[in-house]
Amino acid sequence: MKKFWSMLSVLLIAAMLLVSCTPKATATPVATEETAKPVTITIWHQWDGAYLTAIQAVFDAYTAAHPNVTIDLTKPDNVSDALKVAIPAGEGPDIIGWANDQIGSQALVGNIVDLGTLGVDQAFLESTYEPAAVAGVVWQGKIWALPESQEGIAIVYNKALASETDFPADPTDFADLLAKAEAFAAANSGKYLICNQGLGNADAYHVAPVYFGHGMPTYIDDAGNSYLNSAEAQAAAEWIVKFHEVAPAETSHEICKTMLVEGNAAAWWTGPWAIADLEAAGIDYGILPMGSPFVGIKSLMISRNAVDRGTAEVALDVIKFFTNAENSKTIALANKTIPANTAALLDADVQAMATVAGFGAALNLGVPMANTPFAGAQWGPVGDMTNAIWTGAQTPADALAAAQAAAEEAIAGMK
Amino acid sequence: MPSPFFFRRRSFSAASLPICASADQFCPAHTQWEVLMVSWSGRRKALTILAFIGPTLLGILALNIYPIIYNVYISFTNRNQYHPNPDCTVFLTSVIEPGCWPMFRSNAGMGQPYVIQEPLFANYDSLIGKLFTGEGVLALVKLALLFAPLIIAGQVNKRLDRQLTRPVSSFWVWIGGLAITVLLAWILNVGGAMKTLEASSDFFIVVFRTLLFVVITVPLNYIFGLILALVLNGDYIKGRTFFRAIMIIPWAASTMFIIMSLIWQFFFREQGTINQILRAFGGEGLAWLANGNYALAAIILVNLWFSFPFCFNIILGALQSIPADQYEAADVDGATYWQQLVNITLPLLRPSVMPAIVLSAIGGGGFQMFGTVWAMTGGGPSQGAGVPGATELVMVYAYKQVFQYNAYAKAGAFAVIIFIFLFIATLYSMRISRITQGAYE
Numbered sequence: 075m076k077k078f079w080s081m082l083s084v085l086l087i088a089a090m091l092l093v094s095c096t097p098k099a100t101a102t103p104v105a106t107e108e109t110a111k112p113v114t115i116t117i118w119h120q121w122d123g124a125y126l127t128a129i130q131a132v133f134d135a136y137t138a139a140h141p142n143v144t145i146d147l148t149k150p151d152n153v154s155d156a157l158k159v160a161i162p163a164g165e166g167p168d169i170i171g172w173a174n175d176q177i178g179s180q181a182l183v184g185n186i187v188d189l190g191t192l193g194v195d196q197a198f199l200e201s202t203y204e205p206a207a208v209a210g211v212v213w214q215g216k217i218w219a220l221p222e223s224q225e226g227i228a229i230v231y232n233k234a235l236a237s238e239t240d241f242p243a244d245p246t247d248f249a250d251l252l253a254k255a256e257a258f259a260a261a262n263s264g265k266y267l268i269c270n271q272g273l274g275n276a277d278a279y280h281v282a283p284v285y286f287g288h289g290m291p292t293y294i295d296d297a298g299n300s301y302l303n304s305a306e307a308q309a310a311a312e313w314i315v316k317f318h319e320v321a322p323a324e325t326s327h328e329i330c331k332t333m334l335v336e337g338n339a340a341a342w343w344t345g346p347w348a349i350a351d352l353e354a355a356g357i358d359y360g361i362l363p364m365g366s367p368f369v370g371i372k373s374l375m376i377s378r379n380a381v382d383r384g385t386a387e388v389a390l391d392v393i394k395f396f397t398n399a400e401n402s403k404t405i406a407l408a409n410k411t412i413p414a415n416t417a418a419l420l421d422a423d424v425q426a427m428a429t430v431a432g433f434g435a436a437l438n439l440g441v442p443m444a445n446t447p448f449a450g451a452q453w454g455p456v457g458d459m460t461n462a463i464w465t466g467a468q469t470p471a472d473a474l475a476a477a478q479a480a481a482e483e484a485i486a487g488m489k
Numbered sequence: 490m491p492s493p494f495f496f497r498r499r500s501f502s503a504a505s506l507p508i509c510a511s512a513d514q515f516c517p518a519h520t521q522w523e524v525l526m527v528s529w530s531g532r533r534k535a536l537t538i539l540a541f542i543g544p545t546l547l548g549i550l551a552l553n554i555y556p557i558i559y560n561v562y563i564s565f566t567n568r569n570q571y572h573p574n575p576d577c578t579v580f581l582t583s584v585i586e587p588g589c590w591p592m593f594r595s596n597a598g599m600g601q602p603y604v605i606q607e608p609l610f611a612n613y614d615s616l617i618g619k620l621f622t623g624e625g626v627l628a629l630v631k632l633a634l635l636f637a638p639l640i641i642a643g644q645v646n647k648r649l650d651r652q653l654t655r656p657v658s659s660f661w662v663w664i665g666g667l668a669i670t671v672l673l674a675w676i677l678n679v680g681g682a683m684k685t686l687e688a689s690s691d692f693f694i695v696v697f698r699t700l701l702f703v704v705i706t707v708p709l710n711y712i713f714g715l716i717l718a719l720v721l722n723g724d725y726i727k728g729r730t731f732f733r734a735i736m737i738i739p740w741a742a743s744t745m746f747i748i749m750s751l752i753w754q755f756f757f758r759e760q761g762t763i764n765q766i767l768r769a770f771g772g773e774g775l776a777w778l779a780n781g782n783y784a785l786a787a788i789i790l791v792n793l794w795f796s797f798p799f800c801f802n803i804i805l806g807a808l809q810s811i812p813a814d815q816y817e818a819a820d821v822d823g824a825t826y827w828q829q830l831v832n833i834t835l836p837l838l839r840p841s842v843m844p845a846i847v848l849s850a851i852g853g854g855g856f857q858m859f860g861t862v863w864a865m866t867g868g869g870p871s872q873g874a875g876v877p878g879a880t881e882l883v884m885v886y887a888y889k890q891v892f893q894y895n896a897y898a899k900a901g902a903f904a905v906i907i908f909i910f911l912f913i914a915t916l917y918s919m920r921i922s923r924i925t926q927g928a929y930e
Binding site for chain 1: 567569570571573574588599600758759760775776778779780781869870871872873874875876878879892893894895896
């Protein structure tokens, strides 16, 4: 009996070994077949909804001209998390479409590559793109991305519900904005003048016009100094407490969009990316500057994986094609964005757009978004601080002091 | 003394070898094997043993031991978003960090490499904060004192149980214990002590909230499951099987808990279902998830919905294993339904339900709760910058440290502390489940 069992186990082990060997034997011919020419370029982006249609058309034009290239557009929920896992595993995208404030931290980790090593030089940048956009993609003397568009947020209002006189004539007069919001809420029960997704949601970006509009220079500057516990921030925080009474308690991109479309809010404090959706919903809108928003540069970076895979040249060609004058103009006209490409911006049709005038005025009042790694330390503390002020979990003074301490601790950890 | 692996050892004399070695002589198969096994020297045997347990051992080393060592090592460094990459010239780093191994070696970014913290326990210090300074210890002692009356009440009850006739029922002893606890809380100003502790340490608030969550959620789930199981175990219910099947739905739905949690989140929104119903009756709801206490209550409620089917099934199975003659005997003795429940059902449920309770308290539905909370509140609402949010349970906190703040080293230190904590809890739970073995004896 023992003989039988030992024989059986030996047989079993032999069978398992054979089974485990089989795929290897068949795998060899498959591997040799894979040396064909087609290149797949994966792009991880943040283009939302109807905004994507015009962009997709540009990539389709590229693939039509280059039949061997396939472009795969993906929108991960959380690009930062996804990159952390995908890039070291070699499964990351070739191109990352992201705001320029991410450049510093992504370059530190080594997720993105210096475009200088791929042949992009400062002269090309300066001759092709707007100066503000060029400044936004250069960090420590190296070029980390090509700029796509400039963006900042302004008040986008529904002309069916409100007119220009419902908003302050002076974009820095927050007391007037509060008074007008109170007047609107009193006149229209259950409705709100403005939905801002930075108020009622931890979102330091959308609340920036309020803080900067009260005179705060920026959240954290390039040298790593934090301005969260300043007299200007205190004034802004007190304004936020009062504004809470006449604004929706809970917000998000979707909630604000729905409120505007369904007529529960007269205006949405948002950026050019929302316009395509509003046009699709048939909203007649106007754009007014208010406060001073963050001015961000939407940009396209090339990942380390593209270099490892040998697709970096193609990827660079794709992003150059995407940001050239002709395509920038097409996208700007379709999506009402403000192109970073100088020739496209100076085009008469682009200049004639209402959004360029409206958002352009907001951008002129804006504060440039830093691309140093220190910029990473502002989002969490400012978002939490504003949310705590909004819900009343902390008094403005306590919230500002705590945020200052948290930001300083984060910056200390970077140095 | 080497003994042949798997075979019974028998003393072997040199004289017996020639007899059995020649083929034409009679030799039992048994003995032939033993002759063969003799050639197994110590080393060969050891190698064979190793070959058999090797794969498992490798698996445990690679999948359990190595990540723990790696995590402990990282917890002593300053690794974060700004010091993301290893310095492979440091010997320990080059051995432990996969990024330094030849097959994974990759070009570093522009960041400074991470180094060992100075002082060594800096991450642990910042987590524990002022918990173990004079003020913190005093507050902890005050909290611990609160449990004293309850422990004493338990001991008093045990003592009274041994007497033939109790002077007071156990219920009143517990009430007395509770009353003294409340009085003690007021005298010691426990509210103030809690505030001190909350301000002094991230670790304390997060663990305290998680324990609070577990202490409420686990008994609630099991009581709810018990009630439903008792109802659906009754013979007089028509269509029992149908209702039992229906009960499984939330459990089955928990595989898509993100969607379900988002639906629940919508219920609790300012413009959500609950407030719309309230408005229909003329009430005025609020943004439930924007208030810390309501948000915690909402999570407990949603977790109840996800978890009660599990408890229900465990208890239903256990109920059916209780012999019917016990109830018949009780009926003959004239015991009421309540007496039968307290004296027969609950004690006999204990052995099979207790391990399940302990496991759910430690596992993903209790101490390690993540998915539902993350989908519903994301750890919020915010209690201010630099402080954990109102529903930031242990796992949510760890996730946020890693994925939002990129504080890998701090998260590592947190994981080590939680590991020690859970290890002790698990050991204790094993003790509890051994105690339960006595129930049927």
